[in-house]
Amino acid sequence: MSATITAEQVETVVYDALVTLGPSREDITREATFEALDVDSLDLAELSQIVDEEFGVTLKGSDVANIKTVGDAVDLILARAS
Amino acid sequence: VSRRVVITGVGAVTPLGIGAHTLHERWIAGQCGIEAGEAPCADFDPTDAMTAKEARRSDRFTQLAVAACKEAFEDAGWDGGLPYSADRIGCIFGTGIGGIGTLEANHTVLVESGPGRVSPLAVPLMMSNAGAAALSMRNGLMGEVYGIVSACAAGAHAIGAATRLIRSGGAEAVVTGGSEAALTPLSRAAFAALDATSTSGFSRPFDARRDGFVMGEGAGVLILEDAEAAEARGARVLGELLGYGATSDAYHLTAPDPEGAGAAKAIRGALADAGLEPDDIDYVNAHGTSTPLNDRAETQALKTALGKRAYEIPVSSTKSAIGHLLGAAGAVEAVATVLALRDRIAPPTLGYAEPDEGLDLDYVPDAARPLAMRNGRAPIALSNSFGFGGHNAVLCLGGVA
Numbered sequence: 118m119s120a121t122i123t124a125e126q127v128e129t130v131v132y133d134a135l136v137t138l139g140p141s142r143e144d145i146t147r148e149a150t151f152e153a154l155d156v157d158s159l160d161l162a163e164l165s166q167i168v169d170e171e172f173g174v175t176l177k178g179s180d181v182a183n184i185k186t187v188g189d190a191v192d193l194i195l196a197r198a199s
Numbered sequence: 200v201s202r203r204v205v206i207t208g209v210g211a212v213t214p215l216g217i218g219a220h221t222l223h224e225r226w227i228a229g230q231c232g233i234e235a236g237e238a239p240c241a242d243f244d245p246t247d248a249m250t251a252k253e254a255r256r257s258d259r260f261t262q263l264a265v266a267a268c269k270e271a272f273e274d275a276g277w278d279g280g281l282p283y284s285a286d287r288i289g290c291i292f293g294t295g296i297g298g299i300g301t302l303e304a305n306h307t308v309l310v311e312s313g314p315g316r317v318s319p320l321a322v323p324l325m326m327s328n329a330g331a332a333a334l335s336m337r338n339g340l341m342g343e344v345y346g347i348v349s350a351c352a353a354g355a356h357a358i359g360a361a362t363r364l365i366r367s368g369g370a371e372a373v374v375t376g377g378s379e380a381a382l383t384p385l386s387r388a389a390f391a392a393l394d395a396t397s398t399s400g401f402s403r404p405f406d407a408r409r410d411g412f413v414m415g416e417g418a419g420v421l422i423l424e425d426a427e428a429a430e431a432r433g434a435r436v437l438g439e440l441l442g443y444g445a446t447s448d449a450y451h452l453t454a455p456d457p458e459g460a461g462a463a464k465a466i467r468g469a470l471a472d473a474g475l476e477p478d479d480i481d482y483v484n485a486h487g488t489s490t491p492l493n494d495r496a497e498t499q500a501l502k503t504a505l506g507k508r509a510y511e512i513p514v515s516s517t518k519s520a521i522g523h524l525l526g527a528a529g530a531v532e533a534v535a536t537v538l539a540l541r542d543r544i545a546p547p548t549l550g551y552a553e554p555d556e557g558l559d560l561d562y563v564p565d566a567a568r569p570l571a572m573r574n575g576r577a578p579i580a581l582s583n584s585f586g587f588g589g590h591n592a593v594l595c596l597g598g599v600a
Contacts, residue, residue: 138252138255139250139251139252139255155252159256159319159320159323162319163318163319163320166315166316166318166319169315170316
């Protein structure tokens with residue numbers, strides 16, 4: 118299954134998840150930082166659960182600590198999934 | 200001389216609606232917030248008081264607390280900014296159970312989907328100090344902040360502890376009160392298993408037909424300030440926290456001491472703390488749960504503590520109008536009592552019609568009535584709260600001249 122995951126799929130899941138966590142959809146871009154979106158460590162812990170459920174990718178606290186933008190998160194998930 | 204403590208703002212969300220004044224006016228008008236055997240805050244929308252993100256990060260008991268606090272801040276004139284250094288403002292806030300809705304939802308996730316799906320928000324939402332933490336964080340209160348847990352006495356204990364903190368010089372002001380949101384399947388089943396809740400669905404405190412309490416939800420918040428500091432800032436004063444008494448029955452997990460001995464000592468303690476005698480009391484806001492045991496023991500406690508004065512003064516139960524708000528009850532009832540004293544009125548015990556043998560005080564049946572005034576001085580009331588575990592907390596509240 119992991120071989121079929123595309124960047125678009127990951128973006129869709131991540132963007133939809135972020136909307137449920139608070140940010141407005143129009144503010145969510147690859148370049149947007151989590152800080153600017155007011156997405157904190159608790160939000161990223163929730164995002165990690167959603168990503169695990171959707172793609173079977175486990176993100177640890179140390180992974181999440183190093184990502185700054187939405188694009189960083191999408192790329193990390195894609196890299197782990199392939 | 201000990202510092203005096205005044206009440207400068209109140210807020211409430213109750214089954215009678217949003218707002219302390221809504222509670223006060225509707226209760227006095229004889230209106231009841233109980234429907235189909237429960238008393239939810241049906242009009243409550245958390246996003247009126249917080250952002251959608253803040254609401255998502257709060258259990259309902261915290262959402263109710265934040266909304267009541269917002270009103271109390273506006274009422275006290277604090278909404279434009281804190282009147283004292285943040286380090287000198289505390290928050291002591293009660294709940295009986297805390298975020299039980301969050302706990303139940305996450306337990307369902309655990310059972311159905313496994314441990315990996317339990318929310319990272321579960322702990323910060325369900326912890327019983329979440330209300331105190333949220334009020335502190337939202338409003339920048341940086342003095343002594345913690346939660347109080349003593350079942351249905353929690354709201355009154357919180358106000359008592361807040362009073363002592365100010366008296367001790369540990370704070371200039373304390374945001375206090377209590378909140379509860381336990382209208383959940385587990386909570387309903389558990390109280391029903393104890394035979395604590397009414398099967399008839401009626402809250403009829405002190406009436407011969409009473410058969411248990413009706414569970415409600417809500418929050419009450421009071422702003423307490425050192426009297427001199429409040430005067431210096433020109434605050435409008437709603438009432439005064441004259442005394443506080445607290446004891447424990449050391450008798451039974453759930454049942455009160457049938458003679459109300461512990462409760463009577465708490466009442467005497469509140470009077471002694473205020474430097475008052477039974478004859479000084481003009482009104483009692485009873486715990487009055489509508490359970491067979493409480494209302495009998497509380498009546499006995501009032502007789503023991505107040506002697507013949509117990510028969511001369513109005514005694515009524517807010518729970519006849521809004522059910523039992525558990526850990527919020529003592530706070531909401533203190534708010535209701537402060538406003539009753541302000542308006543010199545004794546609100547009624549709704550639904551009271553059939554006297555029970557030995558329960559022979561003046562429970563203010565049918566309708567509110569003016570408080571009898573003496574010597575032109577401001578009226579004084581007691582507000583009783585008792586909790587499972589044998590906890591007794593009694594507040595002595597004074598109106599303003």
